[in-house]
Amino acid sequence: MAEQRLYHRVAEEIRQLIDEGVFPxxxxxxxxxxxxxxxxxxxxxxxxxxxxLQAVGHIEIKTGSGVYVSExxxxxxxxxxxxxxxxxxxxxxxxxxxxxxxxxxxxxxENLKKLDDLIETMGNSDEETSLAADREFHAMIARSSGxxxxxxxxxxxxxxxxxxPEVKHSYDAVCEEDAAARAKEHQAxxxxxxxxxxxxxxxxxxxxxxxxxxxxxxxxxQEALRAVQKRAxxxxxxxxxxxxxx
Amino acid sequence: MAEQRLYHRVAEEIRQLIDEGVFPxxxxxxxxxxxxxxxxxxxxxxxxxxxxLQAVGHIEIKTGSGVYVSExxxxxxxxxxxxxxxxxxxxxxxxxxxxxxxxxxxxxxENLKKLDDLIETMGNSDEETSLAADREFHAMIARSSGxxxxxxxxxxxxxxxxxxPEVKHSYDAVCEEDAAARAKEHQAxxxxxxxxxxxxxxxxxxxxxxxxxxxxxxxxxQEALRAVQKRAxxxxxxxxxxxxxx
DNA sequence: ATCATCATTATTGACAGACCAAATTGGTCG
DNA sequence: CGACCAATTTGGTCTGTCAATAATGATGAT
Numbered sequence: 001m002a003e004q005r006l007y008h009r010v011a012e013e014i015r016q017l018i019d020e021g022v023f024p025x026x027x028x029x030x031x032x033x034x035x036x037x038x039x040x041x042x043x044x045x046x047x048x049x050x051x052x053l054q055a056v057g058h059i060e061i062k063t064g065s066g067v068y069v070s071e072x073x074x075x076x077x078x079x080x081x082x083x084x085x086x087x088x089x090x091x092x093x094x095x096x097x098x099x100x101x102x103x104x105x106x107x108x109x110e111n112l113k114k115l116d117d118l119i120e121t122m123g124n125s126d127e128e129t130s131l132a133a134d135r136e137f138h139a140m141i142a143r144s145s146g147x148x149x150x151x152x153x154x155x156x157x158x159x160x161x162x163x164x165p166e167v168k169h170s171y172d173a174v175c176e177e178d179a180a181a182r183a184k185e186h187q188a189x190x191x192x193x194x195x196x197x198x199x200x201x202x203x204x205x206x207x208x209x210x211x212x213x214x215x216x217x218x219x220x221x222q223e224a225l226r227a228v229q230k231r232a233x234x235x236x237x238x239x240x241x242x243x244x245x246x
Numbered sequence: 247m248a249e250q251r252l253y254h255r256v257a258e259e260i261r262q263l264i265d266e267g268v269f270p271x272x273x274x275x276x277x278x279x280x281x282x283x284x285x286x287x288x289x290x291x292x293x294x295x296x297x298x299l300q301a302v303g304h305i306e307i308k309t310g311s312g313v314y315v316s317e318x319x320x321x322x323x324x325x326x327x328x329x330x331x332x333x334x335x336x337x338x339x340x341x342x343x344x345x346x347x348x349x350x351x352x353x354x355x356e357n358l359k360k361l362d363d364l365i366e367t368m369g370n371s372d373e374e375t376s377l378a379a380d381r382e383f384h385a386m387i388a389r390s391s392g393x394x395x396x397x398x399x400x401x402x403x404x405x406x407x408x409x410x411p412e413v414k415h416s417y418d419a420v421c422e423e424d425a426a427a428r429a430k431e432h433q434a435x436x437x438x439x440x441x442x443x444x445x446x447x448x449x450x451x452x453x454x455x456x457x458x459x460x461x462x463x464x465x466x467x468q469e470a471l472r473a474v475q476k477r478a479x480x481x482x483x484x485x486x487x488x489x490x491x492x
Numbered sequence: 493a494t495c496a497t498c499a500t501t502a503t504t505g506a507c508a509g510a511c512c513a514a515a516t517t518g519g520t521c522g
Numbered sequence: 523c524g525a526c527c528a529a530t531t532t533g534g535t536c537t538g539t540c541a542a543t544a545a546t547g548a549t550g551a552t
Contacts, residue, residue: 005309006506007297031532042507044290047533048297051253055301063251063533064515083394091395094344102336148329149337149406153399160395252535277503288536293504309504310543 007048010039014049015058018069028066029059080160085170085216088160093209095153096138100189100205101198102145111144115190123183130179137186141193141205174215181211253294256285260295261304264315274312275305326406331416331462334406339455341399342384346435346451347444349390357390358440365432368425376425383432387439387451420461427457 014029023029032050036043050067053059061067118140121133135158142154161167185208192200260275269275278296282289296313299305307313364386367379381404388400407413431454438446 005307005504033532044508045506048294050533051294051297052301055298061251061533062515064513064531066515066532081394081398083398087393087395090348090393091399094348094396095341095399098340098344102340147333147336148327149333149403150340152327152329152406153337153341153402156399156402157395251533279503289504290537291535307504308544310502311545312503 006041007045007052010041010045011049011052013039014053018058023069025069025071028068031066080156080164083160083164083167085161085167086213088157088164088167089209089213089216092154092157092161093206093213095150095157096142096209097202097205099142099145099147099150099154100193100201102147102150103141104193104196104198104201106146107141107144107193107196111140112190112194115140115193119183119186119190122179122186134182141189144193170216170220173219174212178211178215182208185211252287253291253298256287256291257295257298259285260299264304269315271315271317274314277312326402326409329406329410329413331407331413332459334403334410334413335455335459335462338400338403338407339452339459341396341403342388342455343448343451345388345391345393345396345400346439346447348393348396349387350439350442350444350447352392353387353390353439353442357386358436361386361436361439365429365436368432369429380428387435390439416462416466419465420458424457424461428454431457 014023014035017023029035030038032043032046035046039046050059050061054061054067057070059067059069115137118133118137122130122137125133138154138158139151142151145151161171185204189201189204189208192204260269260281263269275281276284278289278292281292285292296305296307300307300313303316305313305315361383364379364383368376368383371379384400384404385397388397391397407417431450435447435450435454438450
């Protein structure tokens with residue numbers, strides 16, 4: 001596992017040099033031949049590294065001239081910001097609530113039926129399937145809002161929930177135990193949608209996430225408590241060690 | 247312009263073959279040597295093309311085994327969806343309103359001062375500077391919400407407003423004339439923030455975008471009208487031509 | 493007959509050296 | 523001063539070779 005492809009290692013080093021400001025944006029970096037000598041690899045490898053970097057937009061290669069560092073360096077489309085689970089959930093509570101309100105007015109009977117099925121799936125399935133159904137439940141409501149921009153925002157929030165380690169950890173910590181409460185809330189949301197009641201849908205969705213935020217705060221509190229206890233235990237042992245030595 | 251880098255052309259062709267289903271996801275595509283012969287290029291070039299494709303996630307290269315088409319082909323994060331200006335504005339009205347409500351509770355005096363300055367800048371500047379100030383005004387409020395996820399969502403919406411041609415066109419069509427109304431609305435939003443009144447801030451922000459949606463509908467209506475008139479004129483001329491010939 | 497082990501082979505990974513094509517540079521000449 | 527040209531630099535590509543690794547098939551023990 002230690003050895004990746006050579007060009008990959010070289011590309012990573014060059015990228016680091018760019019990040020560190022050794023090669024500021026707009027500047028021209030050394031020729032392939034010189035880089036090959038510096039990294040002690042062949043010219044082909046340097047070229048492969050440069051191609052990989054170019055494919056991601058870090059540099060621009062100009063034939064006969066040289067390779068240049070891209071001006072807008074931090075252009076990293078699709079990059080997720082570093083946010084806390086609390087922020088993600090607060091944003092979801094606000095945004096998905098509005099999406100639900102929009103959806104209440106125009107959702108089709110067909111989609112209502114699918115939501116019904118998804119709730120059932122969440123009830124009696126293994127954890128993985130249940131999670132997928134949960135996602136689909138919220139995604140379906142988002143799509144039913146008829147607003148692609150809202151759908152995009154909500155999908156982005158879900159990506160944060162799944163791809164940011166800290167956020168994922170927080171969610172996983174609370175998502176198991178309160179399956180009962182969750183099912184009840186989902187049912188409430190669906191009922192509001194069936195009643196074509198935007199305000200009720202908004203409220204139900206907010207309540208859903210509000211409870212989630214509460215659980216997260218509890219969980220993180222308990223975790224913090226455990227950490228404190230662990231530290232206390234460690235310092236106690238350290239103290240005992242010292243006492244023993246003395 | 248016809249001749250790009252060789253590897254780029256090859257990569258494009260391979261990507262097309264994948265899209266066309268000649269190499270379905272999961273399958274292994276021909277070895278470097280065979281591809282080199284087929285495309286009549288060297289192995290190095292094939293390798294470069296494969297590296298470029300791998301960098302974008304289209305294929306996976308396994309040493310000693312072969313290169314395989316990625317399973318989840320359309321993985322293209324950060325791509326903006328195709329949405330209408332109406333959808334973007336509706337989403338902004340809902341999401342930015344909530345951000346403003348959040349901000350009202352915790353915004354600093356310093357940021358309030360900056361918002362003041364930005365309104366002034368919008369008042370007496372050329373169009374470009376004014377647009378930048380507008381963007382910064384909304385971004386500042388978003389940041390003042392203290393929720394990074396909300397900031398991200400709002401930034402994403404602004405990208406749609408600027409990078410999707412149709413959306414940009416719609417915004418540009420209305421953003422000029424109603425500078426007066428816009429200034430008034432911005433002032434109302436700022437007042438609500440200064441009063442630390444979440445409900446007022448939410449309401450003011452919604453009103454702002456609601457008026458914008460109205461203007462857009464008017465503009466698009468007028469545009470549609472012009473298009474109809476143009477078509478009518480053309481068919482009239484065509485008719486006259488025919489009549490003249492007859 | 494079955495399964496584990498090992499040699500074979502196919503395939504990617506990396507290299508050196510050469511040559512080509514395009515862009516840059518610097519100088520010359522009008 | 524400016525236009526033109528040649529030398530140099532730099533990326534672009536090819537051929538050929540060897541190394542490293544994964545898949546495959548043969549072999550032998552149980």
